[in-house]
Amino acid sequence: xxxxxxxxxxxxxxxxxxxxxxxxxxxxxxxxxxxxxxxxxxxxxxxxxxxxxxxxxxxxxxxxxxxxxxxxxxxxxxxxxxxxxxxxxxxxxxxxxxxxxxxxxxxxxxxxxxxxxxxxxxxxxxxxxxxxxxxxxxxxxxxxxxxxxxxxxxxxxxxxxxxxxxxxxxxxxxxxxxxxxxxxxxxxxxxxxxxxxxxxxxxxxxxxxxxxxxxxxxxxxxxxxxxxxxxxxxxxxxxxxxxxxxxxxxxxxxxxxxxxxxxxxxxxxxxxxxxxxxxxxxxxxxxxxxxxxxxxxxxxxxxxx
Amino acid sequence: xxxxxxxxxxxxxxxxxxxxxxxxxxxxxxxxxxxxxxxxxxxxxxxxxxxxxxxxxxxxxxxxxxxxxxxxxxxxxxxxxxxxxxxxxxxxxxxxxxxxxxxxxxxxxxxxxxxxxxxxxxxxxxxxxxxxxxxxxxxxxxxxxxxxxxxxxxxxxxxxxxxxxxxxxxxxxxxxxxxxxxxxxxxxxxxxxxxxxxxxxxxxxxxxxxxxxxxxxxxxxxxxxxxxxxxxxxxxxxxxxxxxxxxxxxxxxxxxxxxxxxxxxxxxxxxxxxxxxxxxxxxxxxxxxxxxxxxxxxxxxxxxx
Numbered sequence: 001x002x003x004x005x006x007x008x009x010x011x012x013x014x015x016x017x018x019x020x021x022x023x024x025x026x027x028x029x030x031x032x033x034x035x036x037x038x039x040x041x042x043x044x045x046x047x048x049x050x051x052x053x054x055x056x057x058x059x060x061x062x063x064x065x066x067x068x069x070x071x072x073x074x075x076x077x078x079x080x081x082x083x084x085x086x087x088x089x090x091x092x093x094x095x096x097x098x099x100x101x102x103x104x105x106x107x108x109x110x111x112x113x114x115x116x117x118x119x120x121x122x123x124x125x126x127x128x129x130x131x132x133x134x135x136x137x138x139x140x141x142x143x144x145x146x147x148x149x150x151x152x153x154x155x156x157x158x159x160x161x162x163x164x165x166x167x168x169x170x171x172x173x174x175x176x177x178x179x180x181x182x183x184x185x186x187x188x189x190x191x192x193x194x195x196x197x198x199x200x201x202x203x204x205x206x207x208x209x210x211x212x213x214x215x216x217x218x219x220x221x222x223x224x225x226x227x228x229x230x231x232x233x234x235x236x237x238x239x240x241x242x243x244x245x246x247x248x249x250x251x252x253x254x255x256x257x258x259x260x261x262x263x264x265x266x267x268x269x270x271x272x273x274x275x276x277x278x279x280x281x282x283x284x285x286x287x288x289x290x291x292x293x294x295x296x297x298x299x300x301x302x303x304x305x
Numbered sequence: 306x307x308x309x310x311x312x313x314x315x316x317x318x319x320x321x322x323x324x325x326x327x328x329x330x331x332x333x334x335x336x337x338x339x340x341x342x343x344x345x346x347x348x349x350x351x352x353x354x355x356x357x358x359x360x361x362x363x364x365x366x367x368x369x370x371x372x373x374x375x376x377x378x379x380x381x382x383x384x385x386x387x388x389x390x391x392x393x394x395x396x397x398x399x400x401x402x403x404x405x406x407x408x409x410x411x412x413x414x415x416x417x418x419x420x421x422x423x424x425x426x427x428x429x430x431x432x433x434x435x436x437x438x439x440x441x442x443x444x445x446x447x448x449x450x451x452x453x454x455x456x457x458x459x460x461x462x463x464x465x466x467x468x469x470x471x472x473x474x475x476x477x478x479x480x481x482x483x484x485x486x487x488x489x490x491x492x493x494x495x496x497x498x499x500x501x502x503x504x505x506x507x508x509x510x511x512x513x514x515x516x517x518x519x520x521x522x523x524x525x526x527x528x529x530x531x532x533x534x535x536x537x538x539x540x541x542x543x544x545x546x547x548x549x550x551x552x553x554x555x556x557x558x559x560x561x562x563x564x565x566x567x568x569x570x571x572x573x574x575x576x577x578x579x580x581x582x583x584x585x586x587x588x589x590x591x592x593x594x595x596x597x598x599x600x601x602x603x604x605x606x607x608x609x610x
Contacts, residue, residue, distance in 0.1 A: 020515075020552040052555035053515045083552040084515035087522045185519055187493035188527035206549075210325075210358045210389035214490055217392045222493035244511075247325040247388040250357035 001174065001285045003124045004076070004104035006152025006304035009038030011075035014068040015131060016044040017055035019110040020083020022132060024048060027080050030131030034078070037147055044068060047080055054085045061085065062092035065114075069098040069105075076150065081132035082109025087185055090117065095191075099123040102305070104150070106130070108274050109205070112178030117191040119176065119285040124303075127178055127201065127273065128155075128281030139278040149281040152304030160280050162295030163232065163268030166257060171230035171266045172289045172300060175282060177201035179274065180236075184215045187222050195219075196227040199290045199297070201282070203234030203274035208242045209249045216259035230266040230290040232297060237275040266292030306479065306590045308429045309381070309409035311457025311609035314343030316380035319373040320436060321349040322360035324415040325388020327437060329353060332385050335436030339383070342452055349373060352385055359390045366390065367397035370419075374403040374410075381455065386437035387414030392490055395422065400496075404428040407610070409455070411435070413579050414510070417483030422496040424481065424590040429608075432483055432506065432578065433460075433586030444583040454586040457609030465585050467600030468537065468573030471562060476535035476571045477594045477605060480587060482506035484579065485541075489520045492527050500524075501532040504595045504602070506587070508539030508579035513547045514554045521564035535571040535595040537602060542580040571597030 007013070013034050015027070031041050044064030049056025068077045090113070099121030105114070106126045115125045129138075129146055141159035149155035176193060177183060177200040183193045193200075204212065219225040236252035243249035250258070253269065260267055268290070272279050282288075287300040312318070318339050320332070336346050349369030354361025373382045395418070404426030410419070411431045420430045434443075434451055446464035454460035481498060482488060482505040488498045498505075509517065524530040541557035548554035555563070558574065565572055573595070577584050587593075592605040 050553060052559075053518070053549075053553040084519055087519060087526060090526060181516075181519070185489070185523045185526075188497065188529070189523070190526075192493065211486075213358070214389055214392060214486070218490045218494070221392060221395060221490075221495075224493070244358075248355060248358040254357075 001124050002102050002122050003303065003305040004102055007039060007075055007104065007150045011039050012042055012073050013039045013076045013078050014042050014044060014071065014074040015047055015078055015080050016064045016068050017047045017080040018061050018065050018089055018114065019055065019085035020053050020081060021050035021055040022048065022080045026135045027131035030134035033134050033143065053083060058088050058092055062089045065089065066093060066098065069101045069103055074103060076104035076106060079107030079111050079130045081130050082107065082111055084110050086110050086113035090191065095121055109179045110182060112182035113186065115178055115284050116186050116193055120191055124283050124285035126281060127284050129279065142278045146281045149283065149303055152302060154299055155281045155303065156297060156299060160272050163271035165292050165295055166260065166267040166269050167265065168293050169266035170289065170291050171199060172287060173198045173229040175199050175201065175284050175286060175288045180204040180212070180215050181207065184218045187218065187224065193224065195224050197229050199230045199232060199288050200228045201232050201234065201273055203236070205237040205275035206242065207236060207239050208244060209239055209252060209255060210247060212236050212239055212252055213255050213259060216256070226263060228263065228265055230292065231260060231263065232271045232290060233269040234271055234273040235276045266290050268292050268295050306429050307407050307427050308608065308610040309407055312344060312380055312409065312455045316344050317347055317378050318344045318381045318383050319347050319349060319376070319379040320352055320383055320385050321369045321373050322352045322385040323366050323370050323394055323419065324360065324390035325358050325386060326355035326360040327353065327385045331440045332436035335439035338439050338448065358388060363393045363397055367394045370394065371398060371403065374406045374408055379408060381409035381411060384412030384416050384435045386435050387412065387416055389415050391415050391418035395496065400426055414484050415487060417487035418491065420483055420589050421491050421498055425496055429588050429590035431586060432589050434584065447583045451586045454588065454608055457607060459604055460586045460608065461602060461604060465577050468576035470597050470600055471565065471572040471574050472570065473598050474571035475594065475596050476504060477592060478503045478534040480504050480506065480589050480591060480593045485509040485517070485520050486512065489523045492523065492529065498529065500529050502534050504535045504537060504593050505533045506537050506539065506578055508541070510542040510580035511547065512541060512544050513549060514544055514557060514560060515552060517541050517544055517557055518560050518564060521561070531568060533568065533570055535597065536565060536568065537576050537595060538574040539576055539578040540581045571595050573597050573600050
């Protein structure tokens with residue numbers, strides 16, 4: 001797995017919006033934070049475009065992304081927000097060229113689709129806050145974790161909460177995964193999530209309870225999750241609020257426990273990643289140790305080249 | 306493809322609840338309708354069980370289903386309702402034995418999962434109302450279509466509305482498909498939907514607009530939908546009401562048009578199937594003709610043996 005180089009003061013960070021639309025106001029805070037770290041922030045041409053739930057046409061979003069990876073002046077490509085739209089771009093992108101650029105790529109949620117595609121092509125990427133994330137005040141360690149990862153330091157900072165043990169044990173492997181619905185949306189495609197021997201992140205937002213069940217069951221029926229070395233669940237944010245009285249419900253934590261009970265590997269839940277109120281920044285594709293007894297992840301290699 | 310025999314007065318119809326829970330009151334109307342047609346209605350043991358969004362444990366729901374198919378006194382197995390739960394049963398069922406029974410199997414929505422598994426094993430099944438469907442008054446032709454299909458007559462009755470042309474042309478092939486999220490939930494599993502040379506039904510209920518896009522994009526990225534001979538879209542019921550102002554929206558019809566525009570096969574939309582207010586009963590696995598100019602489907606073989 002190839003790694004991007006660590007960012008240095010003066011490096012250009014290119015902002016792209018490959019999924020849903022954003023506004024200037026909602027990403028101001030994120031830009032100010034990046035500039036405060038000493039980086040030059042530049043925006044992709046169509047970042048503020050808007051067409052329904054997409055930040056402009058597929059062609060324009062793909063062109064911004066491709067151009068960012070191709071530009072020798074760009075050191076890191078950071079997504080403005082997730083939402084939905086990356087899966088529509090796959091056929092428009094030269095993913096091999098993007099991966100070969102060895103640039104730093106940052107995002108989560110819908111961006112999971114691009115992480116899977118770039119990791120599969122040998123480039124480590126970063127499951128970390130996007131600009132929209134910083135439109136809400138987060139705990140100081142969220143900013144520090146993000147800063148450290150971009151700088152090539154260990155992003156698993158003191159102060160971040162541990163996960164809760166669902167099944168004890170210790171496992172090591174490359175980190176993969178991300179937002180659950182994008183993991184299932186990848187199945188049967190050329191860029192399907194590969195869990196074999198890996199530590200798998202799983203989290204999601206605004207899903208109905210029975211859909212969380214359906215997606216975890218899909219990963220099981222597809223024979224995918226049974227290959228994992230370990231599982232790290234974040235939060236199913238907003239799921240308990242989406243109980244449908246027409247069909248009944250369980251709390252998301254019970255659903256996750258029920259659906260993962262069959263896997264005899266270390267598992268933790270409630271780990272601070274993804275759509276949780278406060279989240280760590282983590283490198284995807286690189287080796288980590290999951291200690292499910294302690295509720296911790298530890299990087300086993302430097303996050304940058 | 307093997308077909309069930311047509312039902313006759315006095316035949317036993319066994320009601321099962323393989324997915325979400327139901328109540329006595331909500332299926333009374335459906336039972337009365339079936340009894341009015343001259344059938345004996347018997348209930349599976351756990352039909353009124355309830356555990357969260359499931360009609361009882363996986364073991365009990367699977368046992369009811371398996372027993373219904375194994376019982377020589379049962380002529381047809383009709384689902385009480387959909388919701389969610391069939392995908393959890395796959396590992397508990399002897400699907401080969403079920404298919405070999407040549408019994409009539411009736412349902413839609415979450416039941417799509419079982420249709421795919423039984424069709425793949427050579428048994429034609431029926432995409433048709435469930436008991437819960439009849440808890441609401443439907444147009445007279447809905448009852449007549451259902452009665453005709455169970456009796457081995459042509460269920461495409463006069464009075465049912467036609468579909469609207471999305472792409473002109475005429476195509477023939479076996480009928481497959483059903484509820485969109487169950488079609489995508491099948492991908493990469495042993496019972497994945499096979500669209501090759503087939504006329505594919507697509508409909509869903511209560512999905513967010515961007516999820517309809519994501520699922521149609523998934524079928525495309527998985528190289529599945531491009532093999533279809535023709536596409537018959539019902540309705541994305543309740544989708545327009547689920548617009549999320551956080552990410553923007555399109556009407557479901559625009560999403561479907563956008564996502565299917567790339568397929569050069571006959572396509573109709575708004576055809577009366579699935580979660581529409583009024584719906585036809587159709588056999589899955591059997592050959593049909595789609596005339597997209599006229600907005601019609603025509604059965605090319607008898608629906609029963």
